[in-house]
Amino acid sequence: MPPKPRKPAIEGWFTMDPARPRLLGTRCARCGTVYFPKETTFCRNPGCAGTELAETELSPRGRLWSFTNNCYQPPEPYVSPDPFVPYAVAAVELEAEKMVVLGQVEGASVEQLEAGMEMELALGKLYEDADAEYLVWKWRPA
Amino acid sequence: MAKEVAILGVGMHPWGKWGRNFVEYGVAAARAALADAGLEWKEVQFVAGADTIRNGYPGYVAAATFAQALGWSGAQVTSTYGACASGAQAIGVARAQILAGLCDVALVVGADTTPKGFFAPQKGERGADPDWLRFRLLGATNPIYFGLYARRRMEAFGATREDFAQIKVKNSRHGLSNPNARYRKAVTLEEVMKSPVVSDPLRLLDICATSDGGAALVLSSLEFARRRTAKPVKIAAVSTVTPRFPQTVIEMPNFSTDSAVASRVPDVGFKDSIARQAYEEAGLGPEDMHLAEVYDLSTALELDWYENIGLCKPGEAERLLRSGDTAVGGRIPVNPSGGLACFGEAIPAQAIAQVCELTWQIRGQAGARQVQGARAGVTANQGLFGHGSSVIVKA
Numbered sequence: 001m002p003p004k005p006r007k008p009a010i011e012g013w014f015t016m017d018p019a020r021p022r023l024l025g026t027r028c029a030r031c032g033t034v035y036f037p038k039e040t041t042f043c044r045n046p047g048c049a050g051t052e053l054a055e056t057e058l059s060p061r062g063r064l065w066s067f068t069n070n071c072y073q074p075p076e077p078y079v080s081p082d083p084f085v086p087y088a089v090a091a092v093e094l095e096a097e098k099m100v101v102l103g104q105v106e107g108a109s110v111e112q113l114e115a116g117m118e119m120e121l122a123l124g125k126l127y128e129d130a131d132a133e134y135l136v137w138k139w140r141p142a
Numbered sequence: 143m144a145k146e147v148a149i150l151g152v153g154m155h156p157w158g159k160w161g162r163n164f165v166e167y168g169v170a171a172a173r174a175a176l177a178d179a180g181l182e183w184k185e186v187q188f189v190a191g192a193d194t195i196r197n198g199y200p201g202y203v204a205a206a207t208f209a210q211a212l213g214w215s216g217a218q219v220t221s222t223y224g225a226c227a228s229g230a231q232a233i234g235v236a237r238a239q240i241l242a243g244l245c246d247v248a249l250v251v252g253a254d255t256t257p258k259g260f261f262a263p264q265k266g267e268r269g270a271d272p273d274w275l276r277f278r279l280l281g282a283t284n285p286i287y288f289g290l291y292a293r294r295r296m297e298a299f300g301a302t303r304e305d306f307a308q309i310k311v312k313n314s315r316h317g318l319s320n321p322n323a324r325y326r327k328a329v330t331l332e333e334v335m336k337s338p339v340v341s342d343p344l345r346l347l348d349i350c351a352t353s354d355g356g357a358a359l360v361l362s363s364l365e366f367a368r369r370r371t372a373k374p375v376k377i378a379a380v381s382t383v384t385p386r387f388p389q390t391v392i393e394m395p396n397f398s399t400d401s402a403v404a405s406r407v408p409d410v411g412f413k414d415s416i417a418r419q420a421y422e423e424a425g426l427g428p429e430d431m432h433l434a435e436v437y438d439l440s441t442a443l444e445l446d447w448y449e450n451i452g453l454c455k456p457g458e459a460e461r462l463l464r465s466g467d468t469a470v471g472g473r474i475p476v477n478p479s480g481g482l483a484c485f486g487e488a489i490p491a492q493a494i495a496q497v498c499e500l501t502w503q504i505r506g507q508a509g510a511r512q513v514q515g516a517r518a519g520v521t522a523n524q525g526l527f528g529h530g531s532s533v534i535v536k537a
Contacts, residue, residue: 009279010269033388034401037272045405046387065392066297068289068341074281075262077274089286091392098402100392102280110342115297126279136279 009126009134013037015057016135021123022060023101023137026053034058034097058101060121061142062092065100067113079127090139092119106138118142145423147240148367148374149535151179151360152498155253157324157353157485164197167356168204168253169211171491175249175358180370183212186360187245190236191221192228192252192490195264204490205232208251218245225525226437227382228252229357229493230533234380236361246366252490253356260284261352273395273526280397284439285349287394289341292442296343299457301445305464306348307334309441310483312469317480319510322495324353325484334441348441353486357494359501373537375504377497378518379423381532385412394526416530417451417522424534428452431474432516433503435496437523437531438481448476451522451532470511478503478511493531496521500535 008016013036015022025036028043030050036058043050073084088105090113105113106124119139126136153174155167168191176183191205200207205219218239222231229252236248260283268274276282295301314329329347337346367374385393386408388400393412410418421427428451436447445459453474454462462468468476479485479499482492500519502508508516523531 010275028404031404033404036398044387044400047405066290066294068286068293068343070281070283070286070341071339072260074277074283075260077263077267077278078281079278080281087281089280089282089290091290096403098388098390100390100399102282102392102397104280115293 004128005132007132007134009136014123014137016123018123021121021137022057023121025056025058027056028053034099036099036101059094059096062094062101062119064113064115064117064119065091065093066115067091067105067110069110081127088113090119092139103137103139106140108141112141145241146364146376146378147237148362148364148376149359149497149501150181150362150367150370150374151175151177152501153178153358154322154495154498155356156322157355157488159324160354162255162354164194164253164255164354164356165200165207165211167354168208168251168358171253171356171358172208172212172249172251175360179360181247181360184215186215186217186247186249188236188239188248189217189219190232190248190250191219192232192494193221193223194254194490195223196257197255204251224382224529224531225527226487226489227493227523227525227529227531228490230380230382230523230531233359233377233494233497233533234382237377237380240361240363246363248361250359250361250494251356252494254488254490255354256352256488272397276395276397283341284394285341285344287392288349288440288443289344290392291446292343292440295442295445299460301442301460303335303343304331305445305460306344306441307331308463309438309444310334310347313438313477313481313483316470316478316511317484320480320484323480323484324351324486344440344442350439350482351486353488355485355488355491355495357491357498359494359497375501376536377533378426378536379420379534381416381419381423381530383415383419383530384528386415393528412530413446413450413524416524417520417532419530420520420532420534421452424536426518426534431518431520433475433478433500433513433519435477435479435481435499435519435521437492438477438483439487441483444476444481447522451520470513475513478508478513493521493523493533496523497533497535504535504537
């Protein structure tokens with residue numbers, strides 16, 4: 001059986017290049033504030049009247065600000081594998097953008113994580129159905 | 143100019159997992175508050191309802207729902223929603239009506255019936271709703287965010303899992319004699335430490351349950367109150383502040399913080415700003431408070447609040463806890479009611495219940511959990527999507 005096609009779990013939030021995944025946000029042309037997920041109409045900086053927000057790739061690496069895990073299956077609309085497998089969630093600080101972005105953690109449990117460690121962006125499976133595998137951005141130790 | 147209003151009556155329906163219609167709890171609480179105030183329902187001119195979003199249309203129009211159930215009287219109504227801060231919003235609206243001279247007597251009511259297990263977002267495919275998306279893409283339950291904050295305390299300040307557990311131990315003792323508390327059982331350190339991990343480092347007994355319950359206040363102008371009682375307990379301040387941009391701490395239900403790349407980070411962070419606004423409005427400070435009721439969604443969050451409401455400096459909350467100062471009998475008891483640890487969360491009722499507790503304490507009616515000499519107290523609470531909530535109550 002041929003492998004299932006891989007699709008993004010949500011359109012337009014990240015690139016689908018498995019070797020070089022990037023989160024896709026927007027940047028205000030006027031003040032430079034970055035938004036993820038994308039802000040597309042008005043800049044939210046109260047000191048800026050900007051209305052031009054262009055797509056931008058976010059830094060693929062950052063420092064682990066904090067982390068935790070799901071030991072129990074989250075409720076819908078999360079689509080869980082059966083049986084549920086606990087996974088970690090990371091809050092990663094991006095230096096250039098001066099912001100923290102959440103993501104599931106791939107390739108490490110909480111016992112293997114430590115605040116301050118360098119993390120990098122990855123693509124991983126969120127769930128699958130009969131037609132496709134659906135991918136989402138994840139963080140993994142760099 | 144005094145901007146105070148009187149708390150003439152307070153009432154609650156006990157918290158539990160009763161599984162009945164939320165309206166029943168709200169009406170029971172309202173009737174208790176009216177009886178406490180010595181007023182008839184028909185004397186209420188304005189009803190402020192705190193909404194629940196898990197009980198259909200009646201929950202979105204809570205004030206009218208309660209007014210109908212109490213018997214249509216022609217009172218004016220407003221229903222408000224601010225997630226966990228909904229109760230403070232309702233108090234704020236009622237207070238403004240009274241201070242503006244538009245009414246003398248207002249009733250504030252919040253009640254909820256909650257589902258079992260994790261709070262989940264509203265049903266349907268809602269790709270533009272961050273509260274739906276956080277569950278879909280991350281499985282980010284509320285305890286995920288609580289876990290991130292708790293781990294951060296461990297990393298930044300050296301907090302331990304035992305410190306978190308000791309909050310539960312303390313609050314479980316406080317709630318033992320509270321007739322409105324759902325859990326009235328002393329919990330030991332060992333019991334907390336042996337409970338299963340939900341979102342590391344937090345265990346089941348570190349995280350509050352979801353409950354059914356109701357709370358109500360009868361508020362009035364000071365002039366009206368003084369015709370009935372010599373020394374009414376008063377609301378001295380209500381804070382319902384939002385964050386200031388850029389908000390650099392991750393908040394439910396978001397995927398990221400604001401970017402600080404183009405803006406100066408505010409000197410006072412969001413959670414610090416919540417009670418600070420109330421203190422400024424009341425002309426009081428943390429040193430004037432005799433007790434506090436704070437939103438212990440998790441045990442670790444209670445430690446954050448000690449710092450956020452100015453009881454100690456950042457990084458000193460664990461020491462304050464270990465000193466015993468925040469237990470009843472200590473210098474500044476926190477959550478003498480037993481807090482969410484003993485109540486569980488009944489969202490729209492919670493901020494109102496905090497004010498009920500401060501009122502009983504300041505009147506000296508809190509029984510075995512009484513804080514001796516309580517003359518002023520502060521509440522703190524926060525609702526997702528950027529809702530601060532703090533109320534100062536004083537003699």
